Every structure is written in C-alpha cells, then in structure tokens.
Amino acid sequence: MKNLIKQYLDSRISRRQLLSGLGTLGVTAAAANSMAQSLAPFLPAAAADASADASSASRSIKGTGGALLVAQLKASGIEHIFFNPSSGAAPFFDALVDESGMHLIKALQEGALVAMADGYAKASGKTPFVICARPGFPNSMTQLYNVWKDEIPMVVAVDYVNRATLGEDGFEDADHLESIAHPITKWNWVAQSAEKIPEVTRRAFKFASTMPSGPVFLAYPEDILDDEAQAAVIDQAKFAVSMKVRPDPDLVEKAARMLLEAQSPLLYVGDEVARCGAQKDVVELAELLGVPVTRDGGTIGWSKSFPTQHPLYLGAALREMRYPAHVDVTLNLGSRLSYGERIQPGIKLIQVRMDPTNLARTAPTDVAIFGDLKFTTADLVAALRSMATADRLRQISQDRTAKTHEYTATMRKFRESLGRETWNHSPVSFERLGMELESALDKDACVIAESDSGRKMEDFMSFGGSDKQYFTTTGAALGWGLPAAFGVKLAHPDLQVVSVVGDGAFLFAGPQPLWSYARYKAPVTLIVCNNRSYNNERNRIWNVGGRQFQTGRDMTCYLGDPDIDYAKLASGFGVEGEIVAEPAQLKPALERAKRATADGRPYLLDVHIERNGIGAASTWHPPYSVADLRTRKV
Template identity: 20%
Template sequence: MYTTSTAFLEALQEAGVSYIFANLGSDHPSIIESLAIAKQENKKLPTLITCPHEFVALSAAHGYAQATGEPQAVIVHVECGTQNMGGAIHNAAKSRVPVLIFAGSSPYTQENELIGGRNEFIHWIQDVFDQRGIMRGYTKYDNEIRTGANVKQLVHRALQISKSDPMGPVYLMGPREAMEEKTEPVTIRKELWEPISPAALPPQNMKELTNDLLTSKKPLIVTSYLGRNAKAVNELIRLSESLAIPVIESIPHQMNFPSSHPMNCGSYWNVDKQVDLLSDADFILVLDSDVPWVPMKNKPSDNATIYYMDVDPLKEEMPLWYIPSKHFFKVDSYTALQQINDYIEEKCVINQDMVSTRWKHYSNYHNRQKKERRNLEKALNNQITPEYLTACVRELVDENTIVLNEGITNYGVISNHIEVDIPESYYGSGAGSLGWNGGAAIGMKLAHPDKTVINLTGDGSYLFSIPSTVHWMAKRYNTPFLTVIYNNQGWKAPKHSTLGVHPYGIANQNQDFHVSFDPPAKLAEIASAAGDAHSMIVKKQSDLKNALIEGLRQVKEGRSAVIDVYIPHVYSDKNEIPTEKELIK
C-alpha cells in the first residue's frame, strides 16, 4: 500500500535528507513497513541509523548538519522519546542547527475503527494533552500530520523553515491512524521550497559604517560562529588584512579565523580578567556571536562604537540579553562582509600608514600570545596539564582532521592551543547541554568518511554523551573516531561557579563542592565493552604521546579509540582561588 508513511519517507528523500537517526517504538509500524517495502522494491530512501538513545540520535544529526549545512531527520517514540532527547534539542536550538524531528503519538481510536488504533497497554499511558508543547520552546515550527494528502507539503515546509536563517530544529508528529492511511502520490517541485535568501546590509547604511570603521584608530572584530559558512572566513580575512583589524573569538564553536594569521589575537571563554584589546578598542564589529563578552568580567569601553551583525542580532529567544550598539543588522555574514569589502575597495581611501602601524602592533601581539602558549605547554614534573595535552593532540592534526571541543572548563585551553587554520575543521556544540560530543562525532564521520575525527571532551561531558550507545553505533556503522578525555575526576565548572560568587565561603574553606568522581571509573572501558573500541588510561606524561599515536593508528585502521588522560584533579588547583587583593581589583 501507498500510505502517509510512504509519502513522508519519500518527502525526506526528495528534500535531500541522507540519514534518519531513529529510535523506533510502538507508534512506528507504518514507517517500519514502508521501509521494508522500499528495500524489497529497491527504492531509494534515506538510510536509517538505529540509535539506542534519542539524545545520541539528535546529537548525531546535529553533528552532520554542522559539517554539511544539510538537515537530517530524527525519528523518536511519542512523548517519551521526545523527552528523552532532553538537552540535545536545547543544543540544536541554541546552535541554530537545521534538523527535522518526527515523533509518533498515541492512537486516537480504541475500538478498531481505523487501522493503527490502540492495541497495547502503553497507548493509554503515553497519551498526553500537548505533546508538541514539550518542544515548542526549542523549535522554529511544529505541526501534526493528520492526513497523507498533504504530508509532503508539511515536510518540505518544515525543512524550508529549518534551513532559513536563523536555522533551527522543527518538529512533526503523527498518530498511527494518520500514518497508516492509504493515500495518493503527490509530486513536489523541490525548487519551490528553498530557504529564504541570505540577508544583506542596507545600502543606505554602508557609508556610515565604513566611515566609522576607517576613521577608528583601534578597530576590533569579535566573532563566535562566523565559520559556519566557510566562504565567510575568506571575506573576514580579506577585511582584516586590508585594514589590519585584529580578530578575537568569544567561545568559538567554529573555525572562524586562521590561528596562524598575524591578526588572530586569541579566544576567550569565561575569563576572569579584562581582555585589553576589547577595552582599548574604539570600534567593535561583532559578527555572529551570542555572547561576545561577559560584562561583569570583561567588556568594551563605554565610548566604543559597536556594530552588531548576526542572523539573530536581537537574540529574540533569550529573555535577558542586551548589548547597546549603534546599529543592529540582521544579515548573512558572508554577504555583508562581501559588501563591505567591495565598497571599501571601490569607494574608500585607506590611510596606509595607519594600517601599516596597526599591522606591526597586532602582529607583535599575536607573536607574544603564541610564545606565552608555548611556555604553558611545557611539561612539568611528569604532570599532564591541559595545555600540554592539547599540544600533543595538535601534533596529530593535519589538513584532513576535524576536531570537536567539549572540554568545558578546558574549552578555552583547547580553542587557543589546538591552533587550526582550515575552515570546517573545528567545532563546539554552540550550546549548554553537555554530551553533544559523542553523537556529533558519529554524525561528522558519516558526513565526511574520508576525514579523521578527533573528539576532545571532559570526563563529565563524556559520561553525559551516553558512551555505551555512542560506541555501539560507531562500531555498527563504521564511524571510527578518536576520543581524548581530559579527566580531572570531577565537574570543575560548578566549583568555578561557586568560587565566582562565594570566593571565601564555607565550601571553599572546606573544599566541599560535591563535584568529584572519586573513586574514578574506567571510562575508556565503557567504549571497549560497548563497541570494541581501543581503550587506554594515561597518567604519566612520558606515556602520553605514544598512547595518542597508537589511538590514531587504531582509528585509521577502522576502530574507534578512547584515551582517558588524567590531568590535575578537580580539587588540586589551590591557586585558582583569588586573593582578597585580586578580588578588590
């Protein structure tokens, strides 16, 4: 039979979806049957990836979309499966990742009136009043499939919305009766359902913007995720080089600007001190950044002229957010930078003496930063510091490598010391629910099977990723990757947060933060048991490089590897507690 489910799966195929990351349940008989019929008839449909946990399913779709820009599909089981995606839907929403999520819903008939009616105990238990409401705070669009007559239109509309800036997840649900319904095939012209075109800068603002930029003495560019479009990176380089503008990154979760470029002046995470380039700047261009700085700790001068350009410059889904700026522009960064560069080249006179002076100054700044990083990377007393560990990982990275960063309290160390130069070679989740790293590594490996994926994660983030599911999937679907755990045997972030508010409190006096994982688990062996991954524990600096080299060799031969590296304990950093003098300052 040709059913609503058949049409639904066809629509995904027509829209260019390659994979369905699925955790199937009692609401999916029609989809399972349609997939079986398609296989028997040798009919092309998206490949179904079985995911034993919904969080990993959505994280894998998230990673695939980050690596390609193309949304994939996730299928979950009614409201229980919807809720089991948990923080992964937060991540997809906050990272503005396109993905289509489909969930069944409990049947709405119970006396055999229609095919697919209730015939199991669970169909009453899983019936809720507002299943779509579970997702509504995180999705751009939600709807219910009620008939096969227009299911293709709903799928294409949902994906059109998902792929239009600001991109994000969309949610469809369908009860068994609707999905089992016989229907007639519908022909869809895909070209009529394309996402909205990229937004450009208003021409009337170009003169004012470029005049402010060209007359500034200390301009600065701040970005976090401009590199989601690789072409925007080249335009950013073009602007930076033409005017000698330094670039700094705030919590970068893309490769936005080459680390080796003389105008790259580093990145920062939750820094506890003022960044001098930010406070000195008289003109700041913010490009694609949700949190360009944390005002309580680190902010620009009150006299700085700020321009804000972003696909979502007002952060409309953030209840508390404001950064006073001279202008906010809702634009595509690649398009806007191209406009600015062309306008400057064609219509503006550049003070080359000032540019030359700036270039020398910020090149020296860049070189000093690099020297400071190298000093921090030196091995001390056979102890493995996060800086040393990242430097050792950096030796494994080549032009064919993708690096994932979910190091959390070591996020800034990784982003500064990994030193990537190639667009689309570095990613963070862009959000706040931990555990993205494992599923994302699978998604990125599916997207780029020829690339080497290196996943850098804290021990807490590793546990949140549901490694048993991740590594079972990695083995089954031949997506090997290298995981390096920055294992400080606990959650350091809550300790940092407590010290930030109560630096001289009782928790600090007693070193009682409730964040240690002692006694430590054998984290790498989880991956070994679930997915036959190569596993190693490294506690000595002298063993580290050989362990990493062996792990990478295993991955290149088709087997995942997890290297569990012990760095200083979560309770070992006495020097992170500020003195009273430092606190007053």
C-alpha cells in the same frame, strides 16, 4: 522480481527505482526499459503521469502514510535517518525495507540521537531528520536545547497516539506532547491525515532551514502512518528561500566610513561567518585595516570563524580586554555579542547578522546591518577601497598590524613557556594534550570539543582558514560531544575526526553512543579527559568564597571513588581503547589510535588529566553508605 513489479504497480517505487532494481537482478538496461513500458498501461493514472515525467519536481504517490513520508524525505534530500525504533512508526520503517537510497542510523538513547544529528548538520550544512518514540522524546530535550541555542536546522519527529484514542490517557498517551517541544523549537505540528504528511514534512524542512534556522517538531499519529492515501510528493528545492541577502548599501557606506575614521577598531567574529562561507572575506577585511580580531568568550560560538594562528587574532574576548586598551569602534560580524557590558559607553558599535531577532538585541547599536555575511564583508571591503587610496589603507594597516603582532607574539611566547613548564606534569596537562594533538592531527582534521577545562588545550592548536575544523555547542548541556563526533564523521568520512570530551560530559552522554560507533564502524579517535571531577564547575562554585571554599570540602563535584575505567567501559561496547596515565604514554597512544582509525575502527583514550584551579587537590566528598542504613543483611 515479482515483489519489485508489485511495488511499482502499487506506486510504492518510481520508474527509476524499478529500473535500478531490475538491473540489480541482472536484467539488461534494454530489457528493463521494455518491461517498464509494458507495465505502463497497468499503472494508476497519476503514477503513470509521474513515470512519464521522471524529471518533474512533483509526482503523485499512492501508499500508506509511512510510504508517503519516505517518498517526501527522499524528495527533501534525506540520505540518513537518525532513529530510535518505535512500534507506532512501523509503517514508516516498513516502507524503508525496499528503499535503497536511505540509511538508518540508530542511537540507543534519544539525547545521543539528537546530538548525532547535530554534529552531522554542523559538518554537512544539511538539515537532518530524526525520529523516535513518543515516550522517549523527553529524553532528547537537553540536546534539542543545544540545537536550538546553536540555531541548527533539524526536523525531529515522533509517532503519535492513534487519533481515535487520543486523550484517553492510554498506553504511551500524553496530552499535547508537542507543547513540550514548544519553548525550544521554531515550529511544532501534529499531522492530521495521511495525505497531508508530505505537505507538513516539506513545511518542517522549510521552517528548519530558513534563517534564523533551528529545530522543528513533527508528530505523525500512528493511525495515519498506516492509512492509505494519495498525495503529491514535491522536490524540497521548490520551497527553498535563498537567504543570500545583499545589505543596504547606505548602511554599508556608513559602517565603512566609521571603520576608516576609527583610531582603535576591534572586530568580533561569530558562527554566521562560517555558516555563510565568509572566512576569507573576513580575513581580507581585517588585514585591509589591520584590525585585531576576537570572538565571544565563554561558550558563545560553536565554530572557529577566523584562523586562530593569524597574527591579528587575539583569542576569546574577556570582559575586560587588555588589548586593544581603548577601542572606539567595534564591528560585530555574526556573533551574538551576548555580554553587553563589553561594549563600554562611548564605543560605537556596528553589527552585521543574518538573524534579525538577535541583531541589536542587547547592546546599543549605531549601525545594524541585516545581510549575508559574505556579501556584507565583501561590500565593506569594496566601500573602504573606494573611500581611501591604496597608500592610505596600507599605512593604516601597517601601523595597527605591527602593534597587534607585537601583542600576539608576546602571548604566543607566554603560551609556549607555559607549555614547556607543564610538559612533564603528571597527570597529563591540558597544554601537553593540545601540543601532542597539534602534532598528531592532519591539517584538515575535525576536532569536536566538549571539555570546559579543556579550552586551555585549544590555545596550543590551530583552527580555521585552511587549518583544522572545530565544533562545539554553545548550549553547554553536557553529553553532546561523544555522539556529535559520530555525526561529523558521517558527514566527512574522508577526514580525520577526533572527539575530546571531559569525563563529566562523557558520563552525561552515557556510554550508549559507543554502541553506534561499533555497529556502524565509525573510525573516530575518542579522547576522555579524565580528571575525576566537574573541574570548572567546582572552580566557579569555590570562586565566590562560600563555605566549600572556606572548609576545603567539595560537596558536589568530585567524580572519583569509584574511579571509572573508560577504556574497559568502551571494550564492553565493542570499542577498543587504552588508559593514558603518564604524559610519556600520550604520543604513542595517539599513534595507535591513528592506526586503528585508518583501519576503520573507533579507538578510545582514557587520558588521566590534571585538575586545576581552586580546590583542585581535594578528593574529599560527603561520606554516605546505603548499606550502613540496613538493620539486616539483605
């Protein structure tokens, strides 16, 4: 109790925290209030003012820079701190010892650390805080690149060299460390004094979360984290900027008229649809006009923003769309639309984005609308209903919908046929894996995917709408999926979470995230698609017909010899797992994984899966032995 009272008198904890702490010690509420009142005369004036007005959005705090940082993070709504330890940030971690409202989430490698926070941000919609040691920060760059590509809000911080020795090339000293982060962050800054820590931290969260959102970088010199100062800690809500912007009504009317007059329109959907919560509105718009729906192909899109089993959904766009054959108007809702060649000359293009920097960035655009996707889609629907009678809209929708239904039904039958054909393939086919997962997963499950070859699996699963959630990264820097699934589970502890990663992606993550799964008892099913190859990378290399293709020699992509046992690897980190070598073993293995996660434990499946494409059968790799170089046996 003495320590608790000392913290209160030193303004290191608030009146509310004092009362909570006294309650934990068994002091009654009445007695705790009386004790707090008796201590009021001994409080510093600023702290007394803050205590007297507990509901105020701003209060003055006295303490170390580390304590000020903790106080501001709490005011910014941070519940989890994603970290790897740093001696320079010791005052910050010291301030957390008596802070019960925040939870430390440790990763053993900085890239995995950022990917964990990325998964959490995508699933929760919140802006996470990440902190690591300055020499370890460059380790985070590949995953920070993914965050930047996906425009995910995140604050990434490091301890910085003591200002008195900065530039002397001393221990862990690097000139202009913040410049490393510059190309892939929205903003970067080095705090200049302890009293400025709350202010620059608030600004970092404001910049990260304001659309177009993205990561920011902050550095806190270790001396200012230890300095004593007094500063205002202010609720982050006082700096929030609403981005729910209504679109220009004239542009909405122009776009609606173009859609109404179109003979063969096409609708692209992107991540901003999910981010703005506009999925239902987009379905309503598509059904109103019977417009077929697609999304950018390749790695463009980290979510599924339209129900994938909807009869109007065509799947990912191809460079040459077979259906519809003659598009005259394309409406892009929240997609990067990065392949300009898909918008052929003569096709009218309407684009709606929340990111003005990428609006009309590549493809010539007839109508460019800046606005919230939910508002804009609802306004388009209202404009269309005002321009045409219900009978006319019904007739337009019925004619188009019938044709699209016929096409998507044909494609669905083709996929079902392919699924039957590959059902008993050994090693397991991606088609079989997709069908087994579709049967095994809860309807509201979260699937985190990082398998280039595994996109075929997704064709046999349903996502979007009231169905399963889907998460990936558009950056394609491998090593994301395994740690990101941890962050998704942290955001949604009551939802079933499954990670599906290729063996190449797993190895880029390293096994380190498994430790975090075991330490924090994160019940996630971890599936490694083990085909001992960078399968799609080999396909792309061989597809151009070079010497590797001509000779049948895979110089770069075979991952066998030695064959890695991922279940045994997981066991070394305290995660139970098993090998699935045959297709008949898959269903019971998924059931065991489901029981394990229901019991609160992570579970890994090392699924031996088929290679496919050009050169899939090749296991040749360049022979070389360092041992053979020896002239003596040492």
